[in-house]
Amino acid sequence: MMTTASVSVLVACMLIIGTAFLFAQNVSAFMAKIEQQNEIVAFIDEKVPEEEYQSLKARIEALDSVAEIRFVTKDQALLDYRAQLGEDGAYLDAFSGEENPLRNSFVITISDLDNFKKVSETVSGMEEIDHVRDTQDIVNVLLSLRNVVQILGIWIMIILGVVSLFIISNTIKIAMHNRRHEISIMKYIGATNRFIRWPFVLEGLFIGILSAAVCFGLQWYIYTYVMGRLFAALNFVSLVPFSQLYPGIAAIFVGIGVIVGGFGSAASIRKYLDA
């Protein structure tokens, strides 16, 4: 039956688009996680008295895109450093207490990588700050990677969208072709175009929404049970849970279903109505 064919084609196209969407969402989420690990370490000048630390912290915190600011004492920094060195850390024992050559510092986390450089420069320009250490190079790589993934994701969705529109409009046209006889009889009997059109459009809408529902179920199953388990087994990165993504997926599927089903059949029937 034609309905089955239309639904299958529509479901297949939606599944591909949905997968592209989920892939892009996961890459973005992964990027965001990495972004959060990017820190600026601002070393405080020794001449600054400890009473002023609180107001300095507040000033940095007030800057745009600062997600978090953490104060690290020089003693703590030394301990961290020792821990990093492991067994060789014993060499650092000589520098403990008054001999500690390190500085007190603020560790700043940035919420938006695009502002990373700006924040880094602003903090670095403050009188109380001796110097900053940042990871601008890594940030730049991340930024361009994120842009590439986003642009690529959008293009994949556009191209697949156009391809599926083409396939589906052909499927509908075949369905219409099979019913051209019925349409022409209706015209002979004196049915207006509008009268003939609306059941077809309604049917198209029904097919579209049915496909959206079927595809949503399939996508959910594949994502959660197939991909989810695969990723869990790989123990590499965890997927964004489906519960966070389903409003977007549902909106895309219903949107495609309504546009392709409703407008698709309305447009395809025109040829047979004009004849």
Add this chain to the structure above:
Amino acid sequence: MIVFDDVYKKYPNGTNALNGVSFKIDDGEFVFVVGHSGAGKSTIIKMLMHEDKPTYGEINVNGFDINKMRKRKIPFLRRTMGVVFQDFRLIETMTVFENVAFPLRVVGTSRRVIRRRVPYVLGIVRLSHKAKNYPKELSGGEQQRAALARALVNNPRIIIADEPTGNVDPVMAKEIMELLSEINKMGTTVIVVTHDKDLVNTFNKRVITLEDGKVISDQTGGYIIHEEF
């Protein structure tokens, strides 16, 4: 009322289907339109339904000027006539009842009226027992009567029957002609397009004879061409 005034039709392939056809059919008449195949009979039906426009000449059907009318008015022209096509043209996905109800649904008739009107018309054509069947389950004669019921259901001013005896056996043919005759007595104009000489000779009605796209005779009585068909 139907008026053809000096109508010409030349098809793009060069065929001259009509070469100056003029006639007038008043309300309530019973008219045969006869002629060889290719004489222009089907072209006349096409013009009546505005499937096609004349190349030259005026046509008026139930007050619709075929040349000047707007395309979106075509459905309203077609609602003033009931056509029984040679190939019946029933919708195969619908039952007989639904097929006959279709013209009523098109004009927005209420379900209540449809439930009364359709069985009544099916009764006239003696097809009540097949109301729930699909066209494929009917014999040729039954399909034709279903098509006639569909043509009648809206009380059209004109009934056009295209070769009503072409696809059915002689007993059925006689029956359908009697039905058309009864319908005509109730005041509906009936036009029967045919090449069946015996059929025309049985009835003493007005006969418009076409040959090569021209009216060669328009008179009451039998078939005037005597060559074989």
